[in-house]
Amino acid sequence: MIKYWFALLSFFFLTHEIFSQEYTISGAIADETNQPISYANIILIRASDSIVYKGTSSNENGKFIFNDVKADSYTLHITFVGFKDYTQALLVDADSVLDTIHLEETTEALDEIEIIAKKPTLKKEQDRLVFNIENTTLTEGSIWDVLKGTPGILMINDEITVKNSSNIIYLINDKRVYLSDHELQQLLSGTNANAVQSVEVITNPPAKYDASGGAVINIKMSKNLVTGYNGNLYGNYTQGVYPRYNIGTGHFFKKDKLSVFLNYSYDYSKVNRVNKEDMLFIEANAVTGRWQGDIDRNTKSKTHNASLNLDYDFDEKNTLSLSASTTQTPFWKQKTNSVTQAIDSTF
Incomplete structure (x- = not known):
């Protein structure tokens, strides 16, 4: 029986080695003039079941990287406000550096005149990203829709994450909101975004937030949530x-x-x-x-x-x-x- 146990162990370690191989996927994102696009949202979706496998954002130079990617077939999905969504099929079986990905700017047609849609502004501060959306088309939806489109915020399988962590403190006008993730989603999904001025994504929160290593999302509004x-x-x-x-x-x-x-x-x-x-x-x-x-x-x-x-x-x-x-x-x-x-x- 010893030979059978030896064969069993050999099979186990061989199988483990084959299926545990992981690779690195990297690339860069730019606009049509080849200017880098910072803080674009990038996700890898498993082709077999359409589950989001990993997510990240491009850095200040438009570059991104996925580490520890298991060998499989994926769809690369990239979004950034003001640009059309980008998708690309990927077969991961080795480390690879992708060619620069160019995003196409969103346009709207009106009476045969092409108009560039007004884009929100993104400002990088020392400890946060400030996404200004006041008087833009993003305020036509709900506050939850705004969060889903905010650079630096990723939606991973119906859960909001920042820097691959769902440990997030939510503020409205600098006041903490003591609701569960599901309760907050219900509230913000039913609240119009027309009063939202900006969304601050604080990736390195000061001690006053007591964020315990997580991130802070601060929703700035011109007025508080509607009375009633x-x-x-x-x-x-x-x-x-x-x-x-x-x-x-x-x-x-x-x-x-x-x-x-x-x-x-x-x-x-x-x-x-x-x-x-x-x-x-x-x-x-x-x-x-x-x-x-x-x-x-x-x-x-x-x-x-x-x-x-x-x-x-x-x-x-x-x-x-x-x-x-x-x-x-x-x-x-x-x-x-x-x-x-x-x-x-x-x-």
């Missing part, structure tokens, strides 16, 4: 072997110095995972052994999430914030069927 009530319902449904869905509701109320946000959601999930393994041991062109493993696992759960946030502004410098949240899973069940067998043909 804002409510929404949301939900999604996924069908695999079994269905999964979640439904929820969010409510925001603001009047004078008081702001209240209430959120509730219900999640139902039943997930089936099947893992099959079959390994042959060959010696002298003959099968000398076989190892088989089959695992069939079903996991079912029901979860309730609720949160309440309250802010009261005493004055411009003093705010009382209270928050409470709860998560309850009254039902969770897992059932696993596992069959493993080893066959030695010498017996």
Whole structure:
């Protein structure tokens, strides 16, 4: 049996070496006049399942780099405000330096006259990027849409990241917003951006923010969030072997110095995972052994999430914030069927 274990270990290390190879992909981005484009958003999307694999931004010289990229097929997707989106298919099987990528400026046609769309301005300061969008077409959408298009901010699988980290503190007019990521998305998705002046992406936050190594996004507005009530319902449904869905509701109320946000959601999930393994041991062109493993696992759960946030502004410098949240899973069940067998043909 020793020879079988030796063959098994050899197969494992060989397979691990093949599938763990990683490469570096680099390149540069410029406009049609060959001027570098700084802080463009760049993502790698796996071709097999359309999942965002990695994301980065171009530096001050328009250059970018992806490290530790596994061998696979990808789509390179580049966006920068004022320019058309760019996509390119990539087959990664070695380190490579891409040719300079030139982005095409966005134009609009009006009565046969071509007009260059007014572009927001981007200013680099010592510890932050300041993205000014006041009186531009970006203010026609929601505040959430503005964040998704802000240089330096990447949307990775429906999650906002800065410098590959989702550890972000959000401010509105320099005041911290004590909401979860999902609650904040619901609020900003339902709020028009016409009052937004700029978005500051602070990658090296001063100590006063207590960002614990993360980033800070500060939304500057000409006026505070609209007074009154804002409510929404949301939900999604996924069908695999079994269905999964979640439904929820969010409510925001603001009047004078008081702001209240209430959120509730219900999640139902039943997930089936099947893992099959079959390994042959060959010696002298003959099968000398076989190892088989089959695992069939079903996991079912029901979860309730609720949160309440309250802010009261005493004055411009003093705010009382209270928050409470709860998560309850009254039902969770897992059932696993596992069959493993080893066959030695010498017996």
